[in-house]
Amino acid sequence: MTHRTLPQLLFEKADKEGREVAFRQKNLGIWKEWTWHKYYREVESLALGFQEEFSIQAGDRIGIIGDNRPHWIVTELAAQSIGAVPVGIYQDASPDAMAHCLHECEPRILVVEDQEQVDKLLDIIDSFPTIESILFYNEKGLRSYSHDKLMDLKNVQSIGRTRASEDPSFFEHQIQKVKPLDIAFITFTSGVTRHPKAATFTHTNLIQTALSIHEVDPVKADDDYLSFLSLAWICEQVMAVGLSLTRGMTINFPEEPSTILNDLREIGPHLIQAPPRTFENIWTRFQIRMNDSTRLKKKIYTLTESGIEKNARAKLSNRSVSFLSKISYSLNDFFMYSAIRDHLGLSRLRRAYVTGGRLNKDAFEFFQGLGVNVKQTYGTVETTGYASIQRDHEWSAEGAGKPLPGLSMSIASRGEIQVEGLQVFAGYFGGHPVTEFSTGDYGKILDSGEIEIRGRMEERLALDSTDGRSSSEIETELRKSHYLQEALVFGEGRSYLTAMVTIHRASVGRWAEKNQISYTSYRDLTMNPEVIELIRDQVVEMMASLPEESRIKRFVILPEELRLSDGEMTSTQKTVRRTVEKNYKRYLAALYNDGGQFDTLSNLYSEQTNEGEIVPVILLDRSQGVA
Known part of the structure; x- marks a missing residue:
């Protein structure tokens, strides 16, 4: 074709x-x-x-x-x-x-x-x-x-x-x-x-990418796809135009952006794609719903959740399971998992692609354990959206799959990923045509042939102790918490790592209500001492899986959610680091300024900024507060 x-x-x-x-x-x-x-x-x-x-x-x-x-x-x-x-x-x-x-x-x-x-x-x-x-x-x-x-x-x-x-x-x-x-x-x-x-x-770029995806994961003419990500995004072009015209699947358009979840349930698509934050938000909202349910339902879900975790671990490790475990899963699937999938609109789903980033391990395992075939992928705009996709039965939370057919990937100096093939774009408008592309991302190719993405080249943290980790890897760990929405990690040229985080409005708001904490705005929540302590505990818990030298030592909770209108987020739900740094430069300065007043009772390092604003810097290592 x-x-x-x-x-x-x-x-x-x-x-x-x-x-x-x-x-x-x-x-x-x-x-x-x-x-x-x-x-x-x-x-x-x-x-x-x-x-x-x-x-x-x-x-x-x-x-x-x-x-x-x-x-x-x-x-x-x-x-x-x-x-x-x-x-x-x-x-x-x-x-x-x-x-x-x-x-x-x-x-x-x-x-x-x-x-x-x-x-x-x-x-x-x-x-x-x-x-x-x-x-x-x-x-x-x-x-x-x-x-x-x-x-x-x-x-x-x-x-x-x-x-x-x-x-x-x-x-x-x-x-x-x-x-x-x-x-x-x-x-x-x-x-x-x-x-x-x-x-x-x-035309070849779009058609070849669609055909390569079909070769990995066959698409049927009677498949349904729900198109809710902007058609200006190249990944949506591949699905709603490329796969539609090459394979004939039906493209379904929601009534409004606000009705997507209801429309998802009505259509029950066979294929979807979404950024990590979309899947993480579904996972978080489901957890909130379960926490707000009756005591009996909570008990049932706790038992079910244990089964989901066991099933996910077995699938991701390719371990064989006992006959009794298979029977147990089948019963759970019949009575619980299928109902959850149906409620989420995922009952007919054969595969769900995570695009534009890596889904955190806990959320990935939740969907896999639930029987939802979530797949990590890798690609950039310049690779026509997709460069690699996980194959069935080769899932992992850390990897991003093997290269698509017709595309070759290699690792250049300093670990930068390079790609070559028909899927590589034609070039930037007004520039020279290209046939290969240096992605600006770094990672490695595993013995299995799967690509593992570490982050952007400019995100590599210049700390001898971080074991080559990128800021995005640590940010992904932080976003495992249902109470955190966004996270930005800093440390380039510094002696320790810090972070700016935003809270998940719905999760933290519900927690505050249950704990009889009154508030009138998002900013009120971020400044409440009990909320600060909650978030500190969450950060400590999320950092526990990392080596000591790769953990953040201080962080701040931003007083506002990151907004597209302020240039802090992209339309594809990515954080624009340079804009956040510019908009909150006083907060970044406070994270590395040791001239403030330390409160040992609240674990805060209250920093006075040049504008007269008090920035509460939360410490994970209390000894750092001693000047």
């Missing part, structure tokens, strides 16, 4: 399986189906409308902004069909981030979902004279808007339908002109360590 393009695959699907379901979109509580034939006709009308109304040429860029909807993918395929290049822009990007993306790729047209995106763009549109029009496909709230660059997408499609009726075979001939090595998509890197870059991908 790599000798074909995505629009050509769509044409074949519509021609051979036109009545089969390609999409489902939930609207007002009802799932509405799109057949492959409808999908194709919608793409045809929009592509021809682009040509007729805007004279779009090969190589022109068309930006797309919005939640996951059929129209998002229709716009993408329409652009590709005429040789134009769709540019995925995250719908929750701030105006500044959006402006950066527009400056980098200079689109002629923007296709957006609704009023929210239109409002953002109208504030900055005058700075981008190359943008000729903003097309919207949800008119709610926009009927009274009057702007010469605003236009309803339906009007463009109407123009395209007229063109199609005049020459029914024109579009079919048009898509045959597109070549596999043409640029098919542009998206932006996460910007965790530097400003986001525009990465380009060919």
